[in-house]
Amino acid sequence: MGFNTALFLQLVWAGLTAGALYAVVAFGFCLVYYTSRVLHFAHGAVVILLSYVIYTLVTSGGLWWPIAALVAVPIGVLLGATIELAVYRPVRRRARHGDLPAQALFMASLGIGLMIVNVIPLVYGTSPKFLPGGILANAILVWHDQVALSYIGLVAIPASIALIFALMLWLRVTPTGKTIRAVIDNPETSRIVGLNVERTNLVALCLGSALATGGAIFLIASRGADSQANNLMIVIIAVALIGGIGSLEGVLVAAFLVGLASNVALLWLPTSLGDSVIYVFLLLVITFRPKGLFGHITAKRA
Amino acid sequence: MLAVAYDLIFGHTGLFSAASIAFYASGAYLAAIVFDRVTHQFIVGAMAGFAGAYFLGWLVGRISLHLMGDYLVIATLGVHFLIIAVVTNWPSVTGGTEGMSSIPRPQFGHVVLTSNPEMLVLTVCLLMAVVVVAWKIVGAPYGRLLHAVRDESTAVAALGHDPARIKRNIFALSAAISGLAGVIYATYITYIDPSSFLIDPLILIVAMVIIGGAGTIAGPLLGSVIVFLTPEFLRAVKLADGTTSSFIQNALFGGLLVVLVIVRPQGLVPEPLIERLRGMRNQLPRLADAVVADSDALVTAIPRSVETRMRIREAGPIVEIRNLSKSFGGNCVVDDVSLTLRSGRVTSIIGPNGAGKTTLLSCICGSVRPDRGSVRVGGDEIARLPAHKAVEHGVARTFQDARLFGRMTARENIQVGFPRMHGLNVLSVLARGGAVRHESADIERMAEELLDWVSLGHLGNHEARNLSGGQRMLTALLRTIATGSSVILLDEPTAGVAPNVIPKITQFIRTLSDLGHTVCLIEHRMELVEDLSDWVIVMNEGKIALEGTASEAMASEELQRIYFGDDVSAEIVAK
Numbered sequence: 001m002g003f004n005t006a007l008f009l010q011l012v013w014a015g016l017t018a019g020a021l022y023a024v025v026a027f028g029f030c031l032v033y034y035t036s037r038v039l040h041f042a043h044g045a046v047v048i049l050l051s052y053v054i055y056t057l058v059t060s061g062g063l064w065w066p067i068a069a070l071v072a073v074p075i076g077v078l079l080g081a082t083i084e085l086a087v088y089r090p091v092r093r094r095a096r097h098g099d100l101p102a103q104a105l106f107m108a109s110l111g112i113g114l115m116i117v118n119v120i121p122l123v124y125g126t127s128p129k130f131l132p133g134g135i136l137a138n139a140i141l142v143w144h145d146q147v148a149l150s151y152i153g154l155v156a157i158p159a160s161i162a163l164i165f166a167l168m169l170w171l172r173v174t175p176t177g178k179t180i181r182a183v184i185d186n187p188e189t190s191r192i193v194g195l196n197v198e199r200t201n202l203v204a205l206c207l208g209s210a211l212a213t214g215g216a217i218f219l220i221a222s223r224g225a226d227s228q229a230n231n232l233m234i235v236i237i238a239v240a241l242i243g244g245i246g247s248l249e250g251v252l253v254a255a256f257l258v259g260l261a262s263n264v265a266l267l268w269l270p271t272s273l274g275d276s277v278i279y280v281f282l283l284l285v286i287t288f289r290p291k292g293l294f295g296h297i298t299a300k301r302a
Numbered sequence: 303m304l305a306v307a308y309d310l311i312f313g314h315t316g317l318f319s320a321a322s323i324a325f326y327a328s329g330a331y332l333a334a335i336v337f338d339r340v341t342h343q344f345i346v347g348a349m350a351g352f353a354g355a356y357f358l359g360w361l362v363g364r365i366s367l368h369l370m371g372d373y374l375v376i377a378t379l380g381v382h383f384l385i386i387a388v389v390t391n392w393p394s395v396t397g398g399t400e401g402m403s404s405i406p407r408p409q410f411g412h413v414v415l416t417s418n419p420e421m422l423v424l425t426v427c428l429l430m431a432v433v434v435v436a437w438k439i440v441g442a443p444y445g446r447l448l449h450a451v452r453d454e455s456t457a458v459a460a461l462g463h464d465p466a467r468i469k470r471n472i473f474a475l476s477a478a479i480s481g482l483a484g485v486i487y488a489t490y491i492t493y494i495d496p497s498s499f500l501i502d503p504l505i506l507i508v509a510m511v512i513i514g515g516a517g518t519i520a521g522p523l524l525g526s527v528i529v530f531l532t533p534e535f536l537r538a539v540k541l542a543d544g545t546t547s548s549f550i551q552n553a554l555f556g557g558l559l560v561v562l563v564i565v566r567p568q569g570l571v572p573e574p575l576i577e578r579l580r581g582m583r584n585q586l587p588r589l590a591d592a593v594v595a596d597s598d599a600l601v602t603a604i605p606r607s608v609e610t611r612m613r614i615r616e617a618g619p620i621v622e623i624r625n626l627s628k629s630f631g632g633n634c635v636v637d638d639v640s641l642t643l644r645s646g647r648v649t650s651i652i653g654p655n656g657a658g659k660t661t662l663l664s665c666i667c668g669s670v671r672p673d674r675g676s677v678r679v680g681g682d683e684i685a686r687l688p689a690h691k692a693v694e695h696g697v698a699r700t701f702q703d704a705r706l707f708g709r710m711t712a713r714e715n716i717q718v719g720f721p722r723m724h725g726l727n728v729l730s731v732l733a734r735g736g737a738v739r740h741e742s743a744d745i746e747r748m749a750e751e752l753l754d755w756v757s758l759g760h761l762g763n764h765e766a767r768n769l770s771g772g773q774r775m776l777t778a779l780l781r782t783i784a785t786g787s788s789v790i791l792l793d794e795p796t797a798g799v800a801p802n803v804i805p806k807i808t809q810f811i812r813t814l815s816d817l818g819h820t821v822c823l824i825e826h827r828m829e830l831v832e833d834l835s836d837w838v839i840v841m842n843e844g845k846i847a848l849e850g851t852a853s854e855a856m857a858s859e860e861l862q863r864i865y866f867g868d869d870v871s872a873e874i875v876a877k
Contacts, residue, residue: 108559115557122550
């Protein structure tokens with residue numbers, strides 16, 4: 001049998017590409033999760049919605065795909081702002097009166113996600129949508145012409161790393177970025193020191209949703225815009241937890257780790273079990289190391 | 303059925319789990335496998351589904367219920383996907399992605415229910431059975447305990463009940479009911495495959511519970527009616543056809559869920575109805591009543607029955623604490639502390655903030671596990687036992703912030719304190735209903751008597767969260783002594799209490815020690831300490847700085863130096 005290097009490399013490439021997608025989406029998710037402490041389950045739905053938006057802009061609007069992506073960014077930001085202002089903020093306000101059931105914010109976020117994911121097929125039908133033709137679908141062949149490095153991967157992998165590093169730099173250097181980091185660390189103290197935590201939550205959600213556009217582009221290019229793909233969110237949550245709560249660098253590492261693990265595992269497992277590796281990993285991390293790889297905010301225990 | 307099962311863990315116990323569908327699927331598959339390989343008899347398959355799901359639920363509970371909030375959701379979500387993945391990839395047993403078909407309709411002996419109306423009858427019967435079980439559980443003291451775990455699980459442990467075990471049991475039961483629902487689904491559709499069990503219906507279940515009203519019995523039923531009749535209604539009115547109707551249904555309920563969380567999280571069941579069902583009053587106690595009653599500062603004479611229960615017959619146990627130490631991180635908070643608590647005596651622990659008093663108390667009663675040292679009560683070593691086990695040995699504590707179960711009435715709070723009730727065992731509740739009701743009535747009476755003793759009898763039906771600081775503390779004290787423990791540890795029993803209630807509390811504590819209890823309290827109010835204490839222990843920086851009788855301690859220079867620092871105490875001495 002021997003070790004099939006070509007297959008291994010192919011899977012590594014697939015893993016890195018997937019990792020790039022997860023990294024961008026998870027980073028946006030974590031921004032929201034760490035600042036406003038809400039499991040923003042609707043994030044996945046936002047990404048999917050944006051991928052449909054891009055699809056529409058390209059097919060009906062005739063825009064070149066990078067332009068479509070740029071146009072989609074403010075749409076994403078608007079979406080995020082709406083969610084924060086129309087839903088999360090009022091729910092948080094109610095939470096202070098103390099009569100909400102457990103996990104009310106998460107339920108609201110589930111509701112939003114459910115709404116979005118079910119309205120899309122009413123408009124677009126249920127089959128996944130892909131970008132027409134396009135160079136993104138091609139690949140270059142290496143390794144004795146046995147391994148195909150897809151163009152999408154060639155773009156996505158460095159782009160995602162660059163994007164995240166740029167964001168982390170921004171967080172470290174700019175005043176808004178520092179405010180966000182302060183709120184991530186301790187919202188109570190931030191409030192006392194005079195930082196506007198409410199506005200920071202809004203900024204985080206908008207930023208996260210803007211990042212969702214990046215995710216949307218990778219998504220539509222690699223898997224197509226598919227409202228029936230319902231396990232993106234759990235993978236993102238797994239990435240966030242494995243990376244570690246509170247650590248944005250950890251998210252980057254975890255995203256690629258998860259992408260690689262679930263793809264390289266296909267050397268030994270059948271295709272449909274690939275994602276199971278992620279779930280097992282997630283459960284292991286939650287049980288034995290809730291801090292994740294790099295995190296520094298521990299899980300609360302009953 | 304799924305909604306009722308979910309409400310048991312969500313509405314009543316406060317656990318947000320995402321695993322319901324997984325248990326539903328497990329029940330369905332287990333039954334299908336049994337029908338395929340063993341027998342077509344419905345009862346066998348149903349029991350397999352029910353028991354299998356119960357076991358699975360217990361297992362999942364064991365590994366994930368200690369997680370709070372977000373983590374529990376995530377873990378259970380992971381469980382869901384994992385179980386579906388297992389099912390999908392085990393073709394030899396579960397048929398993999400093809401699923402299992404030709405599942406027989408329910409068969410009892412030689413009778414097969416083939417038509418849909420017959421299935422409906424069966425389903426409704428089973429649903430009724432489930433509802434009755436849920437109703438009984440929630441109405442019994444067990445239901446109260448679930449609510450208590452939801453509201454303040456640390457207080458539950460301090461009263462002698464193990465919150466972890468309670469959560470596991472109700473979770474397993476909920477899983478079993480979900481499994482049963484799965485069995486019905488399998489026999490109704492006669493075909494199951496992994497795509498029947500996506501995660502999306504979970505949101506519908508949550509929506510059903512919220513829309514109807516969490517924490518009630520009627521709520522999930524109402525919610526499920528609304529959720530499931532709506533698409534039929536839409537179809538009837540020709541607003542939607544077959545394929546799009548499920549999307550519309552989901553989108554609609556997603557939206558409704560969001561709106562309800564913002565606007566009316568209690569759901570649609572109207573509140574006055576709930577309250578009347580629970581015999582509860584939700585207004586704030588009338589101010590006039592409060593003033594009149596609380597100004598009666600002296601405790602009325604102890605009712606006979608209370609005294610009989612509370613009096614310790616022989617000299618109670620002596621609590622010996624030796625070399626107790628506890629550090630948090632690098633911080634040594636309790637440093638090699640040894641002391642003895644004797645029965646019939648009030649021992650006060652005083653000292654500046656951060657001296658380690660509360661941690662010491664927590665170590666003694668088991669809320670916190672000491673690193674080193676021993677705590678012996680009447681010869682039994684309890685240092686390493688968790689809080690609820692300590693209560694079994696007769697050691698109970700109160701909290702600085704009372705920690706009452708806010709949504710329960712004052713009387714119900716006290717009722718939770720009584721130990722070893724039959725009503726706390728699910729099987730008893732179902733099988734010995736009469737005995738449980740009888741016992742419940744007795745305990746209710748005793749709780750009333752306790753409240754009357756401290757002149758709070760009129761507040762019995764008021765929700766705990768509406769009580770004043772003093773009323774809360776008194777209720778919490780009553781709740782703790784209801785456990786029957788002979789060693790009572792009080793953590794700042796006058797914190798947050800208005801001055802006019804303090805004499806009442808003081809007299810209460812004095813009465814406890816007169817009845818033979820071993821009382822130890824942490825206090826900051828020096829007049830109270832002087833008044834009450836038979837023995838005073840001063841702590842500073844984790845160690846015992848000095849101890850003695852109240853007068854000795856108060857007069858000592860060392861005490862002044864600890865509290866006020868060197869310079870100031872020198873001035874005081876000079877004066």
